[in-house]
Amino acid sequence: MIGYLVRRVGGAVLVLFGLSLLLYGLFYLAPSDPAILTCGKGCTPERLAEVRHALGVDDPVATQYAHFVRGLVAGRDYPAGPATRHCPAPCLGYSFETDQPVTRLLLDRLPVSASLALGAEVLALTAGIGAGVLSGLRRYRWLDRIVNGLVLAGYAVPVFLVGLLLLLLFCVQLQWLPFPSYVPLTTDPLAWARNLLLPWVALAVIQTAAYARLTRAGIQETLAEDHIRTARAYGLPERRIIWRRALRGALLPLVTLTAIDLAAIMTSAVLTETMFGLPGVGQLLVGAVNQIDLPVVVGVTLLAGLLIVAANTVADLLYRAVDPRVELR
Amino acid sequence: MTTLTVENLRIRFGDTVAVDGLSFELPAGSALGIVGESGSGKSATALALLGLHTSATIEGRISFDDLDLTGLNDKQWRQIRGARIAMVFQEPLTALSPFHTIGDQIAEVYRLHSGASRQAARQRAVEVLRQVHIPDPAGRAASYPHQFSGGMRQRALIAMALACRPRLIVADEPTTALDVTVQAQILDLLDEVRETTGTSLLLISHDLGVVAGSCDRVVVMRRGLAVEQGETAAVLGAPTDAYTRELLQAAPHPTPPRKNDGKPLLRLAGVRKHFKQRRREPVKAVDDVTLDVRAGETLGIVGESGTGKTTLARLMTGLLTQSAGTITLDGVDIARRPGGSVQMVFQDPLSSLNPRRTIGESIADPLRLSGVRDPRSRVEDLLERVGLARREYDRYPHQLSGGMRQRVGIARALAPGPRLIVCDEPVSSLDVTTQAQVLALLEDLREELGLTMVFISHDLAVLRQIADRVAVLADGRIVEIGDTAQVYAAPQHPYTKELLAAVPVADPAEARRLRALRRSLDLSDTKS
Numbered sequence: 004m005i006g007y008l009v010r011r012v013g014g015a016v017l018v019l020f021g022l023s024l025l026l027y028g029l030f031y032l033a034p035s036d037p038a039i040l041t042c043g044k045g046c047t048p049e050r051l052a053e054v055r056h057a058l059g060v061d062d063p064v065a066t067q068y069a070h071f072v073r074g075l076v077a078g079r080d081y082p083a084g085p086a087t088r089h090c091p092a093p094c095l096g097y098s099f100e101t102d103q104p105v106t107r108l109l110l111d112r113l114p115v116s117a118s119l120a121l122g123a124e125v126l127a128l129t130a131g132i133g134a135g136v137l138s139g140l141r142r143y144r145w146l147d148r149i150v151n152g153l154v155l156a157g158y159a160v161p162v163f164l165v166g167l168l169l170l171l172l173f174c175v176q177l178q179w180l181p182f183p184s185y186v187p188l189t190t191d192p193l194a195w196a197r198n199l200l201l202p203w204v205a206l207a208v209i210q211t212a213a214y215a216r217l218t219r220a221g222i223q224e225t226l227a228e229d230h231i232r233t234a235r236a237y238g239l240p241e242r243r244i245i246w247r248r249a250l251r252g253a254l255l256p257l258v259t260l261t262a263i264d265l266a267a268i269m270t271s272a273v274l275t276e277t278m279f280g281l282p283g284v285g286q287l288l289v290g291a292v293n294q295i296d297l298p299v300v301v302g303v304t305l306l307a308g309l310l311i312v313a314a315n316t317v318a319d320l321l322y323r324a325v326d327p328r329v330e331l332r
Numbered sequence: 333m334t335t336l337t338v339e340n341l342r343i344r345f346g347d348t349v350a351v352d353g354l355s356f357e358l359p360a361g362s363a364l365g366i367v368g369e370s371g372s373g374k375s376a377t378a379l380a381l382l383g384l385h386t387s388a389t390i391e392g393r394i395s396f397d398d399l400d401l402t403g404l405n406d407k408q409w410r411q412i413r414g415a416r417i418a419m420v421f422q423e424p425l426t427a428l429s430p431f432h433t434i435g436d437q438i439a440e441v442y443r444l445h446s447g448a449s450r451q452a453a454r455q456r457a458v459e460v461l462r463q464v465h466i467p468d469p470a471g472r473a474a475s476y477p478h479q480f481s482g483g484m485r486q487r488a489l490i491a492m493a494l495a496c497r498p499r500l501i502v503a504d505e506p507t508t509a510l511d512v513t514v515q516a517q518i519l520d521l522l523d524e525v526r527e528t529t530g531t532s533l534l535l536i537s538h539d540l541g542v543v544a545g546s547c548d549r550v551v552v553m554r555r556g557l558a559v560e561q562g563e564t565a566a567v568l569g570a571p572t573d574a575y576t577r578e579l580l581q582a583a584p585h586p587t588p589p590r591k592n593d594g595k596p597l598l599r600l601a602g603v604r605k606h607f608k609q610r611r612r613e614p615v616k617a618v619d620d621v622t623l624d625v626r627a628g629e630t631l632g633i634v635g636e637s638g639t640g641k642t643t644l645a646r647l648m649t650g651l652l653t654q655s656a657g658t659i660t661l662d663g664v665d666i667a668r669r670p671g672g673s674v675q676m677v678f679q680d681p682l683s684s685l686n687p688r689r690t691i692g693e694s695i696a697d698p699l700r701l702s703g704v705r706d707p708r709s710r711v712e713d714l715l716e717r718v719g720l721a722r723r724e725y726d727r728y729p730h731q732l733s734g735g736m737r738q739r740v741g742i743a744r745a746l747a748p749g750p751r752l753i754v755c756d757e758p759v760s761s762l763d764v765t766t767q768a769q770v771l772a773l774l775e776d777l778r779e780e781l782g783l784t785m786v787f788i789s790h791d792l793a794v795l796r797q798i799a800d801r802v803a804v805l806a807d808g809r810i811v812e813i814g815d816t817a818q819v820y821a822a823p824q825h826p827y828t829k830e831l832l833a834a835v836p837v838a839d840p841a842e843a844r845r846l847r848a849l850r851r852s853l854d855l856s857d858t859k860s
Contacts, residue, residue, distance in 0.1 A: 229426035237414030237441045327476045
């Protein structure tokens with residue numbers, strides 16, 4: 004178990020280094036120059052060189068990468084005019100665009116994204132498992148057909164359409180809810196939930212569809228297994244068979260999927276964040292890519308990688324807890 | 333006094349009649365066997381006794397202790413199931429929930445029917461686990477099914493059946509998935525349970541030998557009908573029905589030995605095959621095997637699951653490369669053998685044939701490989717030779733029966749004109765009458781084509797019929813090898829003795845003698 008965790012952490016470090024290396028390589032190959040963007044209109048060659056130096060992009064890419072890694076592990080000092088400013092480890096550098104520390108930017112936006120992801124997943128799991136169980140037990144009856152139709156619709160409708168319709172209905176027509184703007188949970192829990200309700204629903208629509216399908220298939224598959232027949236042959240009531248035996252097997256694949264979905268929503272729910280004006284990590288990434296803001300791009304990508312690896316490890320541990328046959332090696 | 337009376341039972345699935353007018357009686361405390369091949373309706377009968385059919389129409393009467401089971405509603409059924417009639421299923425691995433411990437599963441059933449406290453239910457679970465000879469029952473109750481061996485899982489299922497002290501235990505092919513020595517242990521256990529608890533036993537099997545040793549009366553079923561029933565000794569000793577006679581004749585029987593002094597064709601010297609494992613000791617599947625297969629002989633190799641039979645077969649055909657030692661065919665390293673000179677017949681003909689290609693195309697493959705341009709007529713000749721019609725060329729594997737598919741497997745092995753054929757459990761998935769036909773076919777082909785054959789099986793009776801010499805495999809090593817007659821008459825190694833005592837035989841008197849022999853060999857120690 005401990006050996007397993009050590010191996011997983013070691014693997015994660017390797018993955019993250021590989022990821023950052025890849026990003027630097029891609030950035031180096033890209034034809035655009037962040038200094039030109041920063042320097043702005045009417046930029047003289049001398050000024051451009053200064054900007055380049057300030058951003059650190061005049062060094063060879065290998066040197067840049069070495070600096071980056073050193074900053075990450077030990078922190079690093081940046082020239083700021085005559086003085087220097089210290090960026091403590093783990094240092095991801097300063098945004099080319101806003102000159103703020105990348106770690107600060109990420110920490111500001113992570114709670115927003117986490118709130119969004121957690122709420123959406125709770126909603127989606129509840130609705131998805133519920134619908135999946137219902138339709139799995141009533142296979143090929145009208146309820147199953149309705150659920151299946153809704154699931155397909157959920158898959159097909161793009162999130163921005165759902166979002167716009169929700170905004171139109173609840174904020175414009177009925178005026179039951181305010182236009183979403185993020186309020187931290189610690190400031191006012193009620194306002195936090197009210198503001199996030201619509202984004203949660205919009206995001207949950209697609210996830211619900213996926214979970215419902217998986218649960219339906221899982222329930223049907225488990226109910227056909229021999230040990231369910233044994234349970235029936237020993238007089239266990241049907242309800243107990245479903246809740247204690249079938250559901251456990253049916254929900255196993257959901258564990259992995261949910262963990263990875265959580266990590267994915269936290270870093271890449273760009274459309275939802277944009278539509279509802281939520282200052283999340285996804286928005287940060289899109290802005291940074293447009294501005295060739297390398298430190299921010301690297302920062303967000305590493306965060307995404309870290310979350311995915313962590314989510315996978317948690318999923319494996321959960322899997323082990325739910326299914327005694329699983330061995331962690 | 334009778335525990336169970338079945339009168340004129342009819343089970344239909346839509347228009348298909350699975351059981352057609354079956355009647356039998358099971359006296360209290362006795363054992364009844366139902367024997368039949370696949371599709372005879374024996375499992376459908378078992379499920380009907382517990383009301384477990386969901387889509388079948390059931391007619392007739394099933395009386396159980398003065399209770400008419402045919403008219404029960406769901407709730408009444410649930411009070412019978414497990415409490416008064418308990419079932420033991422075929423596949424002990426899948427028949428238990430993988431998510432709950434053995435003890436919890438048994439305790440759950442007991443609590444459900446007795447209303448006992450958790451504590452009392454747990455105690456009862458340990459008690460019945462002890463009754464079926466699980467070592468350290470209190471400790472092992474906390475194990476999950478995957479931590480048990482096949483035999484122990486079947487014991488656990490029997491323990492579960494015993495938990496509520498039922499009046500009747502229905503065992504549907506309880507030993508089919510098990511090794512022969514474990515099978516003997518489980519049958520002995522069922523017998524012991526019946527003696528000590530006074531419960532009645534309905535034992536369903538395709539194997540006459542399994543029923544012969546364990547049942548007082550037997551019903552022979554064919555296509556939903558009981559063709560014959562009566563005292564086991566009478567039915568099996570002097571059958572009146574033609575089908576019963578056919579079944580008995582189809583069971584493998586010893587043949588007079590053939591002397592073969594041919595030169596060695598395939599030679600294995602010090603052959604080992606170790607499979608590396610991550611962070612574990614390598615698995616020594618084949619460990620220092622030295623043997624010769626003589627030209628023209630049939631060498632039988634017998635062993636239980638996990639003894640390295642299949643690995644050895646794959647080494648002999650060059651499908652695997654040995655970790656150490658040499659394998660030569662006619663003096664040439666097996667890796668450089670002439671193409672097509674060694675062929676293999678696999679255990680499961682359904683999964684070893686490509687389901688998306690016609691069987692003719694599958695057989696034609698090795699011919700095309702050896703440069704035959706238009707192999708169709710050659711393939712049709714082969715089909716005819718193995719007892720199939722020429723027009724079967726264009727059919728797909730799923731359209732054929734198990735026996736026909738195995739004939740296809742044999743035709744494919746014959747196609748390139750091999751000198752040696754390695755058969756890996758070629759008849760173990762077939763019904764006994766089909767098995768007899770396929771064995772006869774292999775025998776004919778060997779005579780006619782002068783083939784050399786290696787025949788791998790877990791079934792000692794089959795080997796006794798087909799093999800000239802037998803090698804006994806245990807833990808990747810050959811513990812005994814010799815002429816078939818000699819090995820069977822005077823086994824030297826303890827493991828061979830154990831195997832031979834475990835073979836089910838269709839003669840009830842002999843079966844009882846073997847059970848006594850097993851007890852004296854003390855095989856009921858808990859090694860499964």
